Amino acid sequence: MTRAASSPAPSELGKLGELSKVLELPPENLIKSISAVPVSKKRHVADFQFSIASVAEGSSSDCLAQDLNLQAQKLAKRLKCDAVVREISTGPGTVNFTINRELLAKTVLQQVLKDGSEYGVKSELFSTVPRQKAVIEFSSPNIAKKFHIGHLRSTIVGNFIANLKVALGHEVVRINYLGDWGMQFGLLGVGFQRFGDKEKLQSSPLQHLFEVYVKINKEAEDETTKKLAKDFFRKLEEHDEQTLSLWKQFRDFSIEEYIRIYKRLGVHFDEYSGESFYQEKSQEVLKLLEDKGLLQKTIEGTGIVDVSEKKDLSSFSTVMRSDGTSLYLTRDLAAAIDRMNKHSWDTMIYVTDKSQSNHFQHLFQILKLMGYDWAERCQHVSFGLVQGMKTRRGEVIFLEDVLNEVRSRMLQNMASAKTTKEIEDPVETAEKVGLAALIIQDFRGLLSSDYQFSWDRALQSRGDTGVFLQYTHARLHSLEQMHGNEQLTDVNVACLQEPDAISVLQHLLRYDEVLYRSSQDLQPKHIVSYLLMLRRGSVSFKLHAQF
Structure with missing residues (x-):
């Protein structure tokens, strides 16, 4: 019954054609209405379910629940079991199909071996x-500072999204x-x-610059x-050669230090960009905002853009200082426009903590007002935020320490x-x-949620942890090496009929x-939950199939 080419094909496993005739709907309209049933340890479950609500008009209302159940029962009576489907039953608004066990095992495993x-x-599912x-x-860390632990989630979440999109055949440009x-x-x-030392800058740049910044911050309130x-930064903006050379x-x-840390994380970037790239282009954005009548001046001389629905300045964004220089938001506007011109992208994703949600709402709104x-x-x-991440020495600040x-x-x-x-x-x-333990603990819940970090929980060798997931993978890889890696042409499924084996096969059906x-x-928790359940299934089921 599944619509997955990587799982048993609809023509091979079930009643898609028959459903199409009975419901008088094209088969392609039914593909997303059929899904593999989640595996349950507490009860026997069918393999696939067909959702009546997905093809019934106006079926979202609670008052139609009884009607949907009745429709499911009527449809089930019109369908017949055969050599493929051995049992047809109904659930709340669904028609359920149980597949011939030997056919299920053979088709799933052959597809896994093939793909x-x-x-x-x-x-x-991905064909459309x-x-x-x-x-x-x-x-997006800040240069001249050690890689802060606050950037860890952005790094691993962004890398997950990029990897997922690449795996699904999309073209990805990773920008730092x-x-x-x-x-x-x-x-x-x-x-x-x-306080600087050129030798220390070369041998341990981020550590030395951190130490320098701590020292100068103590004198930051001194007027001199x-x-x-201010003079140093003004020279930087004026492209003074000596000042620019030191900043460079x-x-x-x-960047050299960051690349070394990214390598430890298994992360890479296609492009290193930054606010400095858009210092001049942001002035072009300000001119464009002014030409479109979007830039307003306050009494103090700062430049703002009205982003309120009623255009009553109940909500606005500041895009220019009183001296005419740009702000972080202005440079983000310039960066977005430049990336479209350079990459002609279909979608652009920013991965940051939730405290910046308002910033991005305003960014996208201003781009729309500009006509993009x-x-x-x-x-x-x-x-969300990670709380309680401490080393044995105390509260942690830097990623490398973690x-x-x-x-x-x-x-x-x-x-x-x-x-x-x-x-x-x-x-x-x-x-x-x-x-792996760090990433799995991070990815188990909704990304928007804060969570309390625990070393003991993350590094447990038993249970639903990244450690045990890696351990299970190593055991399976060892079995694979032990039995050889030659391509198999046939599978003997006679010994894969016990409940634990069927549960694993059913779970494999849901992967797509x-x-x-x-x-x-773009939530990793779905894949993590799936893998942890698959791991539990593979542990409970002692694989002894003969090939």
Whole structure:
């Protein structure tokens, strides 16, 4: 009954053609109405269900629930079992189909073997989804500062979205939009002139610049220091050669350090951009806003744009300082326009914490007011805060401290575990397993939710954790190596008829639906929940099929 090409095809497994005739609807209209039934440990479940509500007009009202149940029962009576469908039943507004067990096992496993890593991706669910070009902006740390732990979620969430879209055949441009402009660089420049050391800058750039910034911040309220910082930034904006050269060193050294950390995370970018790229282009945006009559001046001389529905200034955005210079929002407007001109994207996704939701609402609204219809295709994927992430030394600030901590804790756990085998590179293994533990704990809930981090919970070797997921993957890979990797042409399914085996097969049927759901709302929790349940199924089922 499934509509997935990567699962058993509709023509092979079930009544899609018969349903089409009975309902007098084209088969393609029924594809999304048929889904694999979620596996339940508490009761026997059918393999597929057909939703009456999805094809019944006006069926969303609660008062129609009884009518939908009646329609399901009437439809079930008009359908017959055959060599493929062994049982037809009804549920709340659904007609349920149980497939011949041997056919189910054989067809699913053959499809898994045939599609390999593309299993689920070739589903008919994606056949109507056009291949697109997506620009994804994520991570975006501030240069001249060590990689703050606050940027971890943006980095791993953005990387998940990019990987998912690539897996589904879309073209992706990964952009790291660095915080590399602003008055703070005037203060840092003055600080480096007073406390900087060129050798330390080369050997440990971010650590040294952090130390310099801490020292100069203590003097930030001094009027002389304030004036020097303004002068330094003014020279930077005027492209003074010496000042610009020092700032460029800060930027280049920062990116080198970030690339090293991104490598540990398994993350890469196609483009490193930043606010500095749009300093001049933001002036063009201000001119465009003025020409379109959107730029208004306050008594103080600042430039604002009215984004209220009634145009009564009940809601507005500041886009220009009183001295005529641009702001963060102005540079974001310039960046969005430039990216469309450069990449001709179909969708652009910004991955930041939820505190910036208002900023992006205003950004998209101003782009619409400027006449850019493509602003409708911009999206902000927001996420909540991680609380309680501490190392043994106390509250954590920097990402690298977290990565070192998780590696250290995993090494300790591996050394104390009786079942740990000798491995070639325990440090690298500890890092990879530990990172998986961090990501799985992060991805288990809704991205918009804050959550309390726990080292003990994340690094447990049993239960629904990234550690056990990696452990299960390693066991399965070991079985694969043990039995050889040659291509199989046939499968003996006689020994795959017990309930645990059927549960795993039923769960495999749902993979394309899970991928589709994640592709629609960009939430990783669907895939994580699916994998954890599959892991539980594979542990309870002792695989002993003969091929």
